[in-house]
Amino acid sequence: MITLDEAFRKFKSRLELTQREQDNASARHTEVREYLATKFKIDRDFLTGSYKRHTKTKPLKDIDIFFVLAQAERHYREKHPSAVLDAFYDALAEKYGKDRVRKQGRSINVDFGIKPDDEDNTNEQILSIDAVPAFAAGDDYEIPDNASGKWIKTNPETHAKKAIAAHQAYSNEWKGLVRMMKYWNNNLKHGEKPIKPSFLVEVMALECLHGDFHGRFDYEFQGFFTTLADRIMDEWKDPAGLGPPISNDMDTARKQRARSLLETASHEAANAIHLARQGRNGDALVEWRNLFGPKFPLS
Secondary structure (H helix, E strand, C coil): CCCHHHHHHHHHHHCCCCHHHHHHHHHHHHHHHHHHHCCCCEEEEEEEHHHHHCCCCCCCCCEEEEEEECHHHHHHHHCCHHHHHHHHHHHHHHHHCHHHEEECCCCEEEECCCCCCCCCCCCCCCCEEEEEEEEEECCEEEEEECCCCEEEEECHHHHHHHHHHHHHHCCCCHHHHHHHHHHHHHCHHHCCCCCCCHHHHHHHHHHHCCCCCCCCHHHHHHHHHHHHHHHCCCCCCCCCCCCCCHHHHCCHHHHHHHHHHHHHHHHHHHHHHHHHHCCCHHHHHHHHHHHHCCCCCCC
């Protein structure tokens, strides 16, 4: 029977991108980038977000692309943020159809119509991308925020540097734990995601996963769930120190719900550890699979 350590490492591996997924992602985001370049004057575009930081989990969706608009599009910066989002929506809906395009608070989502099976497999196809309009602001960027009606500053390059530093400080296991925690967050048994946005999981991990990885995934996760439950009510600032707190997307009711689910996960992890101590390895594996979802292996 597979050991717990082998199971966690297999689980981590299953959440890493395959070459076919990378090829499909490249083809999809290249297509969107080339198309929007025919609709807007764009200085440059680049991949950002968790896909770029290698903290994206499975199924692979919502790959972020920043489109830094040129001076000729500067008139959008003087308007309500919804204006540029509407323009991006109209352009993408023209190509992909309104049923596949969705307005979000700071981006436009394009859904490619791929549906995961019961094991969260997608035949190595990506599900969607997010197109983010932006303007350069010195070394930083400004992006539209429809909810506040303002343009907010951000710097995804700073976020990426912090993720690299955290990964190296945590014995090169940090990104793997973040992907696995995001997979727990996406588990359909929760209904709505407990922690929103998913980037908040990463922001919390920057502070909560300290020092060297101690070599036991089960104990690390039990402690991680407990710490997140204890601190989910805190305010979590933008790691770049530019935009509004990342935790602003969660009101008190959402945080209370997340805390309850995180506490439950902590108890489930403790029970799985207890089962393993009793020599009931198979039952422990089942407990971890129930906790995380179908990509946690039983063999």
